[in-house]
Amino acid sequence: MADNSTANTLRRTGPPRKTISASRAAASADTAGTVGTIDTAYLQTLLGYNARRAALTVISVFLRRMEPYDLRPVDFSVLSVVAHNPGVTSRQICNTLDILPPNLVGMIKSLQKRGLIARLPHPTDRRAQGLHLTEPGLQLYTEAQATATGLEQAVTDRITPAELQTLNELLRKVYAR
Amino acid sequence: MADNSTANTLRRTGPPRKTISASRAAASADTAGTVGTIDTAYLQTLLGYNARRAALTVISVFLRRMEPYDLRPVDFSVLSVVAHNPGVTSRQICNTLDILPPNLVGMIKSLQKRGLIARLPHPTDRRAQGLHLTEPGLQLYTEAQATATGLEQAVTDRITPAELQTLNELLRKVYAR
DNA sequence: TATTGTTATACTCTATAACTATA
DNA sequence: TATAGTTATAGAGTATAACAATA
Numbered sequence: 001m002a003d004n005s006t007a008n009t010l011r012r013t014g015p016p017r018k019t020i021s022a023s024r025a026a027a028s029a030d031t032a033g034t035v036g037t038i039d040t041a042y043l044q045t046l047l048g049y050n051a052r053r054a055a056l057t058v059i060s061v062f063l064r065r066m067e068p069y070d071l072r073p074v075d076f077s078v079l080s081v082v083a084h085n086p087g088v089t090s091r092q093i094c095n096t097l098d099i100l101p102p103n104l105v106g107m108i109k110s111l112q113k114r115g116l117i118a119r120l121p122h123p124t125d126r127r128a129q130g131l132h133l134t135e136p137g138l139q140l141y142t143e144a145q146a147t148a149t150g151l152e153q154a155v156t157d158r159i160t161p162a163e164l165q166t167l168n169e170l171l172r173k174v175y176a177r
Numbered sequence: 178m179a180d181n182s183t184a185n186t187l188r189r190t191g192p193p194r195k196t197i198s199a200s201r202a203a204a205s206a207d208t209a210g211t212v213g214t215i216d217t218a219y220l221q222t223l224l225g226y227n228a229r230r231a232a233l234t235v236i237s238v239f240l241r242r243m244e245p246y247d248l249r250p251v252d253f254s255v256l257s258v259v260a261h262n263p264g265v266t267s268r269q270i271c272n273t274l275d276i277l278p279p280n281l282v283g284m285i286k287s288l289q290k291r292g293l294i295a296r297l298p299h300p301t302d303r304r305a306q307g308l309h310l311t312e313p314g315l316q317l318y319t320e321a322q323a324t325a326t327g328l329e330q331a332v333t334d335r336i337t338p339a340e341l342q343t344l345n346e347l348l349r350k351v352y353a354r
Numbered sequence: 355t356a357t358t359g360t361t362a363t364a365c366t367c368t369a370t371a372a373c374t375a376t377a
Numbered sequence: 378t379a380t381a382g383t384t385a386t387a388g389a390g391t392a393t394a395a396c397a398a399t400a
Contacts (some may be wrong), residue, residue, distance in 0.1 A: 034299070035264050045329075048332075055232050089212075090382065091382080103367080129382080158350045164224065174231040303358095303400085305358055
């Protein structure tokens with residue numbers, strides 16, 4: 001935790017401060033030019049900063065635990081959407097996960113090459129293709145999903161399950177626009 | 178919000194599901210191969226997914242509103258640390274913001290070239306250099322900080338200020354390890 | 355021997371333009 | 378005329394190795 005003496009003046013809920021001179025003075029009052037503990041109190045008031053740091057923390061654990069399945073977060077997300085929405089098209093995945101079409105092509109190709117997904121002709125639109133998990137794909141994804149659920153519990157061991165649910169709900173309210 | 182009939186079975190707080198067949202059946206029961214609304218209920222239970230989506234949402238607004246200052250999120254973070262910790266060293270910034278030293282060099286160089294920061298000889302360590310905001314740097318950062326505070330309020334208009342504070346506190350508990 | 359700042363470089367991620375086949 | 382999928386490619390972001398100067 002950062003120094004509370006300066007944090008209190010920065011974390012107040014009122015209007016934005018006009019200057020930052022108070023906290024500058026507080027941070028450099030003791031020595032001339034050297035800094036001990038770094039004051040990040042202001043950045044810690046920013047949702048963008050906190051959300052990004054938290055996401056990177058979770059993702060680093062994700063990368064480690066998903067190594068056995070050779071799945072990056074985006075691969076897992078794609079598999080998850082296909083698993084829960086058999087017959088989904090590439091374009092639908094792009095819209096759902098905010099992936100640009102050219103960047104999805106390689107992922108789909110790779111997952112298909114690994115035998116995890118299959119592309120079937122779309123029943124009504126000959127331009128599109130319906131994506132489905134293969135049997136090995138379903139087996140791998142099922143294990144990966146259990147791993148994902150487990151690592152979430154591990155990485156959130158500093159908050160209660162109720163707090164985690166609150167956290168997820170609040171985050172969804174921010175990005176669901 | 179996603180379909181609650183399937184979401185309820187996926188969002189429960191018990192142990193991980195062994196299979197995903199129930200939600201697959203639910204998603205594809207009506208038509209053979211086509212998908213209407215995409216079910217992302219499972220992904221929405223993952224903090225990693227929600228935090229990343231929320232961060233990207235905030236960042237996209239950040240990029241737009243910070244255009245007048247020509248500051249990316251990382252530039253703003255660096256300026257913020259320097260502003261609140263005059264005399265801080267590059268290495269300290271790297272440790273604080275999780276930036277690798279080689280990737281900070283160019284940013285510092287650029288901010289210095291723009292006349293926003295100055296590198297002064299470190300008082301006790303001749304290898305290091307203390308970073309400080311210039312007067313124009315302080316002026317620009319002060320405006321940018323007010324803009325950042327303002328855009329946070331705009332992007333979190335779906336939750337209350339109290340909820341935002343809860344959200345930020347919970348996120349910090351996740352990444353402060 | 356370890357650390358600060360740096361260069362060079364490779365790798366990954368993200369974004370844009372343009373094409374084809376079909377709607 | 379618009380959309381689904383694709384190719385090629387550019388740009389931004391992130392990573393490792395290795396070096397000189399100093400601790």
